[in-house]
Amino acid sequence: MTATPSSPHGAPLRRATISDVAREAGTGKTSISRYLNGELSVLSPELRARIEAAIKRLDYQPNQMARGLKRGRNRLIGMLVADLTNPYSVEVLQGVEAACHALGYMPLICHAANEVEMERRYLQLLTTYRVEGVIVNALGVREETLRPVGEGGIPAVLVDRTVDGLVADMVGLDNTAAVEQGTRHLLGRGFGEIWFVVQPFERVSSRRLREAAFRAVMSRTEGAQSRTVVLDLADAAVLEHTLAELDQALDAVLGEAGSTRRLALFAANAPVALCLARHLKARYGDGWQTRVALMSIDDPEWAELSGITAVRQPTFQIGYRAVEFLHERIDGGEAAVRDCILPGELIVRASTSR
Amino acid sequence: MTATPSSPHGAPLRRATISDVAREAGTGKTSISRYLNGELSVLSPELRARIEAAIKRLDYQPNQMARGLKRGRNRLIGMLVADLTNPYSVEVLQGVEAACHALGYMPLICHAANEVEMERRYLQLLTTYRVEGVIVNALGVREETLRPVGEGGIPAVLVDRTVDGLVADMVGLDNTAAVEQGTRHLLGRGFGEIWFVVQPFERVSSRRLREAAFRAVMSRTEGAQSRTVVLDLADAAVLEHTLAELDQALDAVLGEAGSTRRLALFAANAPVALCLARHLKARYGDGWQTRVALMSIDDPEWAELSGITAVRQPTFQIGYRAVEFLHERIDGGEAAVRDCILPGELIVRASTSR
DNA sequence: TTGTAAGCGTTATCAT
DNA sequence: ATGATAACGCTTACAA
Numbered sequence: 001m002t003a004t005p006s007s008p009h010g011a012p013l014r015r016a017t018i019s020d021v022a023r024e025a026g027t028g029k030t031s032i033s034r035y036l037n038g039e040l041s042v043l044s045p046e047l048r049a050r051i052e053a054a055i056k057r058l059d060y061q062p063n064q065m066a067r068g069l070k071r072g073r074n075r076l077i078g079m080l081v082a083d084l085t086n087p088y089s090v091e092v093l094q095g096v097e098a099a100c101h102a103l104g105y106m107p108l109i110c111h112a113a114n115e116v117e118m119e120r121r122y123l124q125l126l127t128t129y130r131v132e133g134v135i136v137n138a139l140g141v142r143e144e145t146l147r148p149v150g151e152g153g154i155p156a157v158l159v160d161r162t163v164d165g166l167v168a169d170m171v172g173l174d175n176t177a178a179v180e181q182g183t184r185h186l187l188g189r190g191f192g193e194i195w196f197v198v199q200p201f202e203r204v205s206s207r208r209l210r211e212a213a214f215r216a217v218m219s220r221t222e223g224a225q226s227r228t229v230v231l232d233l234a235d236a237a238v239l240e241h242t243l244a245e246l247d248q249a250l251d252a253v254l255g256e257a258g259s260t261r262r263l264a265l266f267a268a269n270a271p272v273a274l275c276l277a278r279h280l281k282a283r284y285g286d287g288w289q290t291r292v293a294l295m296s297i298d299d300p301e302w303a304e305l306s307g308i309t310a311v312r313q314p315t316f317q318i319g320y321r322a323v324e325f326l327h328e329r330i331d332g333g334e335a336a337v338r339d340c341i342l343p344g345e346l347i348v349r350a351s352t353s354r
Numbered sequence: 355m356t357a358t359p360s361s362p363h364g365a366p367l368r369r370a371t372i373s374d375v376a377r378e379a380g381t382g383k384t385s386i387s388r389y390l391n392g393e394l395s396v397l398s399p400e401l402r403a404r405i406e407a408a409i410k411r412l413d414y415q416p417n418q419m420a421r422g423l424k425r426g427r428n429r430l431i432g433m434l435v436a437d438l439t440n441p442y443s444v445e446v447l448q449g450v451e452a453a454c455h456a457l458g459y460m461p462l463i464c465h466a467a468n469e470v471e472m473e474r475r476y477l478q479l480l481t482t483y484r485v486e487g488v489i490v491n492a493l494g495v496r497e498e499t500l501r502p503v504g505e506g507g508i509p510a511v512l513v514d515r516t517v518d519g520l521v522a523d524m525v526g527l528d529n530t531a532a533v534e535q536g537t538r539h540l541l542g543r544g545f546g547e548i549w550f551v552v553q554p555f556e557r558v559s560s561r562r563l564r565e566a567a568f569r570a571v572m573s574r575t576e577g578a579q580s581r582t583v584v585l586d587l588a589d590a591a592v593l594e595h596t597l598a599e600l601d602q603a604l605d606a607v608l609g610e611a612g613s614t615r616r617l618a619l620f621a622a623n624a625p626v627a628l629c630l631a632r633h634l635k636a637r638y639g640d641g642w643q644t645r646v647a648l649m650s651i652d653d654p655e656w657a658e659l660s661g662i663t664a665v666r667q668p669t670f671q672i673g674y675r676a677v678e679f680l681h682e683r684i685d686g687g688e689a690a691v692r693d694c695i696l697p698g699e700l701i702v703r704a705s706t707s708r
Numbered sequence: 709t710t711g712t713a714a715g716c717g718t719t720a721t722c723a724t
Numbered sequence: 725a726t727g728a729t730a731a732c733g734c735t736t737a738c739a740a
Contacts, residue, residue: 017733028711033735044709061502064482065428066733069419069716084444093438097467106479109463113451125460128418148415277659286661286704302656305631307640350640371717382727387719398725420717423732 016058025054036062068130077326078126078134080110080119086271087300088315089137092159095319096135103327105132112139114234120145127154133326135319138163140204155329157322161205169325171318171340175206178297178311178344179213182266185309189352191264191293193225193253194218197276198268200232210268210297231272243279254291261354263292270298277306293352297344307350314342370412379408390416422484431680432480432488434464434473440625441654442669443491446513449673450489457681459486466493468588474499481508487680489673492517494558509683511676515559523679525672525694529560532651532665532698533567536620539663543706545618545647547579547607548572551630552622554586564622564651585626597633608645615708617646624652631660647706651698661704668696 018036022029027047034043035051043051054060068074079096081089093109100107108131110122119139126134127148133155138146142164149156150168158170186194196214201207211228218226229246232238253263267273273296280288289307296303299312321340328335372390376383381401388397389405397405408414422428433450435443447463454461462485464476473493480488481502487509492500496518503510504522512524540548550568555561565582572580583600586592607617621627627650634642643661650657653666675694682689 018735019733029734030711030736031709034710037735042709047710061478061482063423063484063733064479065419065423065484066716067735069417069423069718069733070735071716084438084447085441090438090444093465094467097465106475107465109465111447111451111461111463113448121460124415125418128415130417130419274655274659281659300656301628302654302659305628305635305656305660372719373717376727383718384720384727384729385725388726391719396725401726417717420732421719423717423734424719425732 015063016060018060018062021051021054021058021060024058025050027051072130073132074130075105076129076131077105077107077323078110078122078131079107080112080122080126080134080136080138082112082119082137082139083114083271084111086269088160088270088298088313091313091315092137092319092322095316095321096323097319098316099320099323099327103323105323105327107135114139116141116145123148130154132330133157135159135322135326136163136168137161142166155326157325157329159318159322163205167337169322169329169338169340171322171325172206172342173297173313173318174341174343175209176213176216178313179210179266180217181344181346182295182297182309182311183214183217185346185348186264186266186293186295186352187221187224189264189293190354191262191352192223193227193263194266195227195229195263196266196268197229197231197272199234199272200230201268207268214266231275233271233275239275246279247283250292261291261293264352265292265294267294267296270296270300270303272296273298273303273308273310274300277308289351295352299347303347304349309349309352310347311344312347313344317342369417370414372414372416374412375405375408375414378412379404381405426484427486428484429459430483430485431459431461431677432464432476432485433461434466434476434480434488434490434492436466436473436491436493437468438465440623442514442624442652442667445667445669446491446673446676449670449675450677451673452670453674453677453681457677459677459681461489461677468493470495470499477502484508486684487511489513489676489680490517490522491515496520509680511679511683513672513676517559521691523676523683523692523694525676525679526560526696527651527667527672528695528697529563530567530570532667533564533620534571535698535700536649536651536663536665537568537571539700539702540618540620540647540649540706541575541578543618543647544708545616545706546577547581547617548620549581549583549617550620550622551583551585551626553588553626554584555622561622568620585629587625587629593629600633601637604646615645615647618706619646619648621648621650621652624650624654624657626650627652627657627662627664628654631662643705649706653701657701658703663703663706664701665698666701667698671696 018029018032021032031043031047032051083089096107112119112122116139123145134149135157137159138161140161146163146166150166156168158168160172162170196211198207198211201211218224231242265276267276276294280292284291295309297311299310303310372383372386375386385401386405437443450461466473466476470493477499488503489511491513492515494515500517500520504520510522512522514526516524550565552561552565555565572578585596619630621630630648638645649663651665653664657664
């Protein structure tokens, strides 16, 4: 005959509360709370034992909702990811997790799945659940979406991209250097014509920087042909159309050049690279790699398998550093906003040889 | 001179509470609460307007902790993922998200990253935050880890694999049929020798089923050679050793068979397939595909690119169905535990032609 | 060493 | 139509 109603198997129907435990142990809630919070020094061994027993008997687990309501902190941080199908995100995540582990936080992952509305809702969720900070890989849109965060809101660190009008710490790739490195590699390998293929870049700072860097290098280069191709992966119809155009342009160049490969495609990130590779393979068959060179920023697992040259991002570090930034903010750091711009690493593979 | 302290820019230092709003609007908390919960019919347009204004002025956002504490439900469900680097997981996740969206839940993603300890901590977190249910892609170990969940605990649905001793709904692939289908395909294509390559399978039900199914089909087949190779991706040293052994065995078979490809490798899942493909490519170069056939359960994005035959899992459906199951449980469904076993789809590509 | 009581920010009950 | 007031499960002064 215990204090809480139990199922035949002993599992409590209604979860036990701290009061239940107190009653079961024949003491007050305060002592239970003390026990829970490790204030062991202030409890007689005898009482401690009774409490321990009562907790076990009732299978008691403190309600974090109630706890969080009372005290301010919960050691939770939110990680809002724009697109989990992008391997970049998962890799960054692993850095985030490692750092959280080291610093005593639990990361909660929220996936916006490229939907602004989802981004908004998750941000709302995270702030109203009072997580101590958020790491945001934003969709890029400003909107009022990001208002609850950063300036005046809960501490936030941006990853990969900034958001117009939002001042916050940010960690990401040195986009300019990465693109310069890649482009120079291609030029050095004798590719006289390079097309930079990128998703719509107006609203995403990292894409914007990459595209600008590409144009900058190319404009400094005598006699090299260049072009920016915008690939909208989100819109199937537009995508198909763009690819068709690309094919025509490709035919023109490839035809005139004969068998000598002199055209290279530079994908601004992994999703673009994958799209291009699939398309080229569908069009030219297994030998597609002998027709046109392809390189990319981002180094997904299949890049090695397909022998694609890539600029690898320091994804793990990016995630790790982001948490460190956040940690400093959470510990009351009111310092000026900082950026952490990390270098990429060029990995040369067969796709850019001649 | 508002009721809450404000920063020079108007953003509240301390987040406004419902009482603040009530005071600001010159009314009681009850009305605010009513407004928040859409009980509009019972509010005079005049008061409604005042409340609306006050909320905007104070930038008020209801505290979900407090809300969740009061009412029982929070419309949150947890999705505990064993390994996010496995594309399978991300695909299932998308089904989960779609279903959650449709049913009015918010999915919270927790990543165990193949660590039992993490799995334990996240499960703890989710239950103590009183999420309404969890979808668990478990690591497989029983341990006391999963106690707070399922029988007597919070509603749970297992994905891909069962856990010894834990009775709960489960959604996953028809492993037996999938393996049979794949194996028959290989046999039909004239591969007289097939090696099934799988991660340590004792403790993971889906791997166990796949391996058993493979041996069953092969034992029923006259004159076919077969073998199970265990690849421990988690242990670099062991892995290296296993791959070396594999190479020797490969040499033996490939040598004797001359140029006719008759050996096929059947990977039990995508991570294994990737490991094999990388290794084979490293060893045999670009022509590796002409030496040995490879197929796999799971159809990651690079499979098409590399022309690998695969049995595609209905990942989206799996995730979707899991949430539906969970939903029924949350709505008080005390029915018997159910399984949902979905069929895979064989996708034939060049890797298994002759 | 132990317990009482007052909140934390909501919602639910019951008056008005 | 509107508003006190008592919970929800916990922590934390403040007493004892």
